[in-house]
Amino acid sequence: MIHASLALFAGSAICAVGSSITVQSRTDMPLPRLAQLVTRALMPQLTAVVIEDTAWTEGEVLRGITGALTILGQCGLGANRLTLLRIRAPVAFHDLSTRESRRLAAALDAPRPTLFFVRDTRNRPAFDAEAFGSQNTRLRPELTHTVWITRQAPELAEAIAHELFHILADDGSHSDDTANLMHDRTAPGRRVLNSQQCAKMLEAGRNAGLLSEQ
Numbered sequence: 545m546i547h548a549s550l551a552l553f554a555g556s557a558i559c560a561v562g563s564s565i566t567v568q569s570r571t572d573m574p575l576p577r578l579a580q581l582v583t584r585a586l587m588p589q590l591t592a593v594v595i596e597d598t599a600w601t602e603g604e605v606l607r608g609i610t611g612a613l614t615i616l617g618q619c620g621l622g623a624n625r626l627t628l629l630r631i632r633a634p635v636a637f638h639d640l641s642t643r644e645s646r647r648l649a650a651a652l653d654a655p656r657p658t659l660f661f662v663r664d665t666r667n668r669p670a671f672d673a674e675a676f677g678s679q680n681t682r683l684r685p686e687l688t689h690t691v692w693i694t695r696q697a698p699e700l701a702e703a704i705a706h707e708l709f710h711i712l713a714d715d716g717s718h719s720d721d722t723a724n725l726m727h728d729r730t731a732p733g734r735r736v737l738n739s740q741q742c743a744k745m746l747e748a749g750r751n752a753g754l755l756s757e758q
């Protein structure tokens with residue numbers, strides 16, 4: 545898959561969303577402890593947003609998130625709770641587009657990290673998935689610690705894990721190791737994180753308030 549690293553974009557004005565975006569359902573669920581080793585840090589909260597009429601099903605999203613947490617579990621990262629929001633929004637919000645996506649993220653104001661499952665992207669260059677850390681959102685703070693996954697992302701578990709690593713570690717860099725999760729093209733089986741990557745993800749995630757001590 546093709547995805548963005550933490551690229552910089554210019555900010556744009558924010559407009560009130562009003563009542564055109566509605567939350568159709570909210571499901572809170574515990575997440576199983578998936579860390580394969582001793583749990584060294586905990587992600588207390590993860591939010592997933594599924595937009596109606598974007599062809600995403602809640603079942604495939606849940607399978608993707610579970611797979612991603614299994615991958616990140618190799619670092620000793622555990623997760624506690626998932627909130628799944630199913631929303632209805634005008635078609636302008638169905639794709640990742642910096643202007644509209646800022647409005648959507650601001651309207652929902654969901655706990656972070658937040659994963660948005662969208663149809664496609666109107667941003668250029670077009671990436672299958674994008675992650676927004678703290679470094680690339682100074683001019684668009686509504687997007688801080690959000691991940692956007694399009695229908696073009698072919699390996700869902702790897703895509704979610706890869707983008708979550710970007711925001712937890714606040715690191716947009718990639719690995720040359722073709723077995724590494726952070727290779728610039730995710731692929732089935734590319735799931736390895738080395739000890740330095742794990743340490744950076746856990747430390748930066750704690751510093752950002754996204755992770756807590758076990």
Ligand SMILES: [Zn+2]
Pocket residue numbers: 547548549706710716718728
């Ligand atoms: Zn990347």
